[in-house]
Amino acid sequence: MIQYPFLDKGMTIGVTAPSSGVPSELHELLHSAFKSMEKKGFNIISGETPWTQDKAKSASAKKRADEFNNMMLNEDIDLIIPPWGGELLIETLEYIDFKNMQNKWVLGYSDISLLLLAITLNTGIATAHGTNLVDVRGEYSDDTTGMWQSVLSTEKGESILQYSSEKYQKEWQFDKPTPHIYNLTEPTYWKSTSDDKVKVQGRLLGGCIDTIRHLIGTPYGNVQYFKKNYIPGDSIVWFLENCELSTTDLRRSLIQMKLAGWFENCKAIMFGRSSANTPVSNYTVEDVYKELSDELQIPIIYDIDCGHVPPQITFMNGAFAEVEADNGKGSVLQIFN
Incomplete structure (x- = not known):
């Protein structure tokens, strides 16, 4: 059986960077994404890794995995959205705690899709391939992108329909x-x-x-x-x-x-x-x-x-x-x- 997390209003988003972080000159992208999510009614808990980037990664493989694992176990965090993708998420896999994975959404794409697929294959927990965090920092989303929230808010046993973009x-x-x-x-x-x-x-x-x-x-x-x-x-x-x-x-x-x-x-x-x-x-x-x-x-x-x-x-x-x-x-x- 597949386990489906559920996104409710007012939940808390954990932001961590298991692949690439955001270099200092682009930190405004993160700040504006946080503000956008807070306007939607979400709370934000950010780790250290989103704010650092060097040698094609946000931090060491162990630090990236530890931060992700801690957010997965943190009862105050309801879903995890990395800022964006990157190149070297695969380095973290051997340190990811699949055995204690909690039933909460992880949303992203690009290099993040490696982690998403690994989670689902190894735990049976559904994962969400869609927008990344910095791309929902606008005043509003187009109809296709904006469906992410409705999809993650679909209850087990229910269904949701999406259409091709215009x-x-x-x-x-x-x-x-x-x-x-x-x-x-x-x-x-x-x-x-x-x-x-x-x-x-x-x-x-x-x-x-x-x-x-x-x-x-x-x-x-x-x-x-x-x-x-x-x-x-x-x-x-x-x-x-x-x-x-x-x-x-x-x-x-x-x-x-x-x-x-x-x-x-x-x-x-x-x-x-x-x-x-x-x-x-x-x-x-x-x-x-x-x-x-x-x-x-x-x-x-x-x-x-x-x-x-x-x-x-x-x-x-x-x-x-x-x-x-x-x-x-x-x-x-x-x-x-």
């Missing part, structure tokens, strides 16, 4: 700040390898493929254990996004996942929009999707609202989902059972 952000325009942080200028269009409407269901698992692929072959990435112990008999729908990989590196990573058994009893794979996916020779990301679809005999849905090209839907690792994609539009119904 527009997405092609690139950051720091000289044109908006009240909702993102500059949403490009029409969103979900695509698939199928000519027909796609409708699939299964348990959601996923994250940033750049980082979660490194769980393969470790004690923290045992998908078979998770399936046997927490979702026996259920199929999987993977959601993935590519931050920096070329098409050949993406292909190698997907083959590794396939050979490791991660795609067994998989009903579909969804890929977020990406500014990476750099073609190698004339090998494009569409080629990658088509080959994977043919090999696994499943539909591939791509350019969805997930990852580093915002906005993004809040996906719950472990939740049962019904996903539809048709004529450029998409929906994700998540059922907390």
Whole structure:
């Protein structure tokens, strides 16, 4: 059985940086994010790691893990939201206390998705792949990003429906700040390898493929254990996004996942929009999707609202989902059972 945390009004957010912290010249981002959350009625407890950054990490692996573990055990903290992602969260895994993990939400993406997936696979506790803290510092959120609070406030046994965005952000325009942080200028269009409407269901698992692929072959990435112990008999729908990989590196990573058994009893794979996916020779990301679809005999849905090209839907690792994609539009119904 999957355990689902619950977010209520007035709860306390623990802010810790198990990957990258925020350098001193950008501390205003944290201050404004805290103010935004407090306006929403939340309390904030910040650790030390969000405020420091050196050598591609916020602090030593042990300090980062200890701070996360302490927040997980702290009864005054109800959910944990890191400021953002980074590069070297994997260093902390051997120090994370999975055995005493409490039933509270952890929300984030990018490098944080490595920790999210590891928590769900090893404990059966659902984790939230969605916005990071600094991206909700605006006066308000766009409709897609803003759903994070409603999704985390869904009770066990209930369901919540999210739709594809109207527009997405092609690139950051720091000289044109908006009240909702993102500059949403490009029409969103979900695509698939199928000519027909796609409708699939299964348990959601996923994250940033750049980082979660490194769980393969470790004690923290045992998908078979998770399936046997927490979702026996259920199929999987993977959601993935590519931050920096070329098409050949993406292909190698997907083959590794396939050979490791991660795609067994998989009903579909969804890929977020990406500014990476750099073609190698004339090998494009569409080629990658088509080959994977043919090999696994499943539909591939791509350019969805997930990852580093915002906005993004809040996906719950472990939740049962019904996903539809048709004529450029998409929906994700998540059922907390």
